[in-house]
Amino acid sequence: MGKIYLDNAATSRNKPETVKKAILNYYENIGCSPGRGGYEDSLQAGRLIIEARKTIADLFNIDDLKQIIFTHNITYALNIGIKGILKKRDHVITSTMEHNSVLRPLNSLEKKGIINVDYIKCDEKGRLDPEKVEAAINKNTKLIILTHASNVSGALMPVKEVGEVASKNNIYFMIDTAQTAGIYDINFKRLKVDFLAFTGHKALMGPTGTGGFAVSKKMAAEMEPLIEGGTGSKSDQEEQPDFLPDKFESGTMNTMGISGLKAGIEFIKKIGIKKIREHEHQLGKVFLEGLNKIAEIKIIGPGNLREQIPTFSITGGAKDLGQLSFELDDKYNIMTRSGLHCAPFAHKTLGTYPEGSLRFSIGYFNTLPEIEFTLDVLKNIL
Template structure:
């Protein structure tokens, strides 16, 4: 038996139509969107347009041309941060961030001499709003936060943060890597200026897909980050200043975007709330079972309704790397051990030294996967 529980790294399996759409594009369309006027190019253009439209509807966004494609969310966050932030800005983020935020900000602290505040979260992983309010300064220009932790699934109070940012005229960027496709993500309701997404996790698309949505206010602050061919204004040697071309130089991953469109269509048809409800039920069942194993510590909230289905554990009996290895070797259960590219989050939950064993559920997991995993954990830890 094989059980895949590493959906926070990348979702697997994908809906069947995702595989078909990628293959169909490569075999039967093949052309480079925006580069020509023949039928296959126009078919590629239609797929790119349809995926922008699907993302706009999924995130309750209102400007099609402001939906930008990149190769992954790390690229998206780098573009947003490095094209927008100016020297001397005060930036606020949290201790629960992934390195895709922490590393660019650390670089900008050195190169653009930004003033950076990283608010320490409690072990719950949830930002304290009062701490956030106290961190705001006269020169605070930007807040950047992850929606949900990639280690313990804690969900940040983005709506409250967004309201404060709007009231004070502070830009707000959201990292939706662990939330988009798993829980509702509403651009308008959050009140952010930009939302970065990845295609290959809970949006169920292929690896190598991602992007961001940006409003006109933040776009005015942003400079082009990568410059080159766009298929538009080709007689000019300067980068177009209109969207999406401003941020989309070079060939798009059209086969991947075709697959991403299929993934989003699957989510739309299934219903994001239905997906969330199923995953919450499985997550709660798993947490309850883990809490019945005496040697296991579960990090984060024990209430599945307050988190995404990403669960980190450690055992007092065995190192998490060895436990993960045994689960894979002897039981075919795939989970990720160690550190998860978020060192300050590990420090927050006091696991920086050893990391955690992380189980992350997806829409194609079922109760028998969870019961089998709990059975295997009981056997392993009962024999150690």
């Protein structure tokens, strides 16, 4: 058994061969910046970016590819969204299962006295009751932010129901798809989302340095850009252009990374999201069944794949979780992640604060023998 990578919630380590090919193709044959010159190779880089936007727009069912914005990673996307839309006295509703990429920007705006935030408490498995969201709405509520699935318990959030609530009340709806894009169907229009943040380097199979967001035209028009600079457009003006995507994309794009991301999404489309999900769910089921048979282990989260993604947090046994994670890697080449997973409120909700949990997150390139071997190891060492 080679190395077993079970930290797919952090980044997808193994990528399709075509992603590497796309990166090398840009590196060796294009190498120029899009929109920064009128020569053929620069235009070719520009076309590559447009094709990547199309690929993403198609994945999320977005009408106009200009609504797709590329950023450094999903954290930048969430900050640009949160800090771009919220103004003095705005009220925000979010859950207690959010990642620090949502919590920290909200917390700093709240501490400055700019906004008020309601954190809707999820249950001990990390599940959210959408009715509680609706009950928290007040006349100043500008934005509801929800992760699509927890990076700790794996719990899937009721984005469809909350989208309806947001839409009915004319409130912007933002979702963080870090753990779901590429594995679950995410339909921008059907979910009534205004701002969909995505990461490129997790299940979308792209390289690091990629991510971004899709934004409704209404919300985009009301947002202020957080990052301003050269766009290669309206260069005669000292104001940031007010049109998409340039309003939110300044400076040289990561064209090398984006070319890899495009190839990653093309791979996903070729295999089919359903097939990818089914494979991961199958492994997840075997893993859950095995975990349930080990008396020392407590599963933190829903514990079934109707309510969660194949990311599993556990506690249990006499061993320190950090020590256990180290031992799994050191002796058995199994890569996991212990601790708080940049989500302190989630662990408080789940009753695992401040110790945290040990997390196993499955990806498309994991295999059944890997899962079985991991279960055997856990049985033996706990």
